[in-house]
Amino acid sequence: MYNFNVRVYGLLINDNNEILLSDEQEYGHRFIKFPGGGLEYGEGLIDGLKREFVEECFAEVEVLSHFYTTDFFVKSAFNDSQILSVYYIVKNIEPLDLSFKVIPYDFDELSDIMQAFRWVKLSELTEDDVTFPTDKRVVRMLMEERK
Known part of the structure; x- marks a missing residue:
């Protein structure tokens, strides 16, 4: 039997028209994504x-609007x-109280799970800036909005 893995992400755009990206490394896998993660049992999407x-950025956010929900098949990169x-x-x-980086994967400490945050100008954002297929789709949609 196959399981579903529900993920929820926030597109945070600052006053400089930059979007927040999360550089992560977990147990040897490196990836770049938008802040967010897995839904826990009993939890709603917005919660x-x-x-x-709060866990990743030590910040409370207000949800303004829905942007996108996966509409194609995506198999997890980590399991079935x-x-x-x-x-x-x-x-x-x-205001966010984080140490923002400039280059990808610029982690402050080495451990099994590492994370760093970067602002990327929306005008310079490309699909190559993120790792996963749904994030790439979101980047294409953001690029279309800019036209």
Whole structure:
């Protein structure tokens, strides 16, 4: 039997028209994605997204609108589950208190699980800036909006 893995992500765009990306490494796998992660059992999408931002970014966010939900088959890169991802436009309630990086994978410490954050100008964002197929689709949609 195959399982579903529900993921929820926030598209956080600052006043400089930059979007927040998360560089991550877990157990030897490196990837770049939007902030967010897996929904926990018993949790709604928006509650899950808010929890993920508190856990990852130490920040509370307000969800402004739905942006995209996966509409094609995506197999997990880590197991045999099918990925369903939901993306929301969010804004931070308070200023973010993070150490922002400039280059990908610039981690402050070495461990089994590492994460760093970067702002990327929307005008310079490309599909190559993210790793996973649904994130690439979202980048294409963001690029279309800019036209």
